[in-house]
Amino acid sequence: GEDVEQSLFLSVREGDSSVINCTYTDSSSTYLYWYKQEPGAGLQLLTYIFSNMDMKQDQRLTVLLNKKDKHLSLRIADTQTGDSAIYFCAEAYNTDKLIFGTGTRLQVFP
Amino acid sequence: DSGVTQTPKHLITATGQRVTLRCSPRSGDLSVYWYQQSLDQGLQFLIQYYNGEERAKGNILERFSAQQFPDLHSELNLSSLELGDSALYFCASSVVAGVNEQFFGPGTRLTVL
Numbered sequence: 014g015e016d017v018e019q020s021l022f023l024s025v026r027e028g029d030s031s032v033i034n035c036t037y038t039d040s041s042s043t044y045l046y047w048y049k050q051e052p053g054a055g056l057q058l059l060t061y062i063f064s065n066m067d068m069k070q071d072q073r074l075t076v077l078l079n080k081k082d083k084h085l086s087l088r089i090a091d092t093q094t095g096d097s098a099i100y101f102c103a104e105a106y107n108t109d110k111l112i113f114g115t116g117t118r119l120q121v122f123p
Numbered sequence: 124d125s126g127v128t129q130t131p132k133h134l135i136t137a138t139g140q141r142v143t144l145r146c147s148p149r150s151g152d153l154s155v156y157w158y159q160q161s162l163d164q165g166l167q168f169l170i171q172y173y174n175g176e177e178r179a180k181g182n183i184l185e186r187f188s189a190q191q192f193p194d195l196h197s198e199l200n201l202s203s204l205e206l207g208d209s210a211l212y213f214c215a216s217s218v219v220a221g222v223n224e225q226f227f228g229p230g231t232r233l234t235v236l
Contacts, residue, residue, distance in 0.1 A: 048227075055125065055213060056227040101166065109154065109179050109217075110168035111225060 017104055017114035024120045031089040033117045035102035040083060046103040046111065047076065047087045056101065059087070089119075097121045126150065127228035129214050135234045141202040144231045146214030148195055154178070154217045155197040156225060157189055161210035172197055173219075204235045 016038045025031045037045070046061040062069045062076045062085075069076045075088040085102055099118050103111040126149035136142055148155050157169040168181035172191035183189075186204075191197045201208060211232050215225040 046224075055127075055229040056215075057125070058224055058226060061224065109156065109171050109173075110181055111156075111158075112168070113166035115165055 017102060017112055019100075019102060019114040019117045021115065022118050022120070024122065025092050027092060027094055027121055027123050029092055031092045031096065031119055031121075033087045033089075033100050033102075033119065035085040035087075035114050037083050037085065037102075037104045037112075037114075039104060039112075040080070044105045045076075045078065045085050046105070047074075048101045048103060048113075050099045050101065050116070052098075059100075092119075092121050094121045094123065125226040125228065127214060127216050127226055129212075129228040129231050131231060132229065133232050133234075135236065136204060137236055138204055138206060140204050140235075141200065142204065142233065144199040144201070144212050144214075144233075146197045146199070146216075146228060148197070148214075148216030149226055152216035152218050152226075153195065154219060155191055155195070156215040156217075157183075157197070157199050158213040158215065158227075159210050160213060160230070161207075164210075166213075169199070201233070206235050209233055209235045 018036050047059045048056040060071050073090045077086045099116045101116045102114045128147045130145045154173045156171045160166045169183040170189050171179040186202050189199045211230045213230045215227045217223050217225045
């Protein structure tokens with residue numbers, strides 16, 4: 014089945030690292046994505062990882078993929094107030110549609 | 124700015140009415156996707172078009188329909204509107220079909236009263 018789960022909230026202090034977690038059920042997922050949604054805005058693609066990779070780093074963002082546990086995480090280093098948003102993970106398997114998680118609301122406080 | 128445009132930004136209408144949402148993909152993108160974001164259902168895939176033809180269908184109601192025109196813009200038609208159709212409707216585009224990066228527009232917020 015297709016189901017992607019995320020915790021609903023995460024609160025971190027400015028300058029700390031944030032880790033947003035995601036679990037998925039379709040072990041055949043080919044691509045896994047992270048999107049960011051700021052208030053009143055659309056979805057911004059942050060990064061993605063192929064299922065044959067374990068890790069991908071892109072500036073302050075690090076994506077870790079544990080295929081055995083079907084677990085995906087997004088680490089944001091040196092979190093800033095501008096990182097406050099809702100973060101969605103999404104999976105795609107041999108189809109064009111994205112299956113989105115419930116979204117994690119990240120709040121960064123000074 | 125993703126390069127995907129959607130109009131209108133906001134739409135308020137009454138139950139039973141029909142509305143049309145419009146999407147212009149990024150220049151060069153052939154594939155257009157429609158998603159619905161609501162509080163109770165989250166973000167759900169509705170339908171995809173590729174170069175004018177329907178390619179994939181998700182949880183789209185029979186009251187909803189879409190099309191992609193020769194100039195590649197797309198329209199999502201919602202009819203016999205119900206209160207539960209109130210949501211944010213996103214359009215996304217990608218260069219080709221198949222698993223690849225999708226770029227999202229800012230969305231159209233539909234309120235059905």
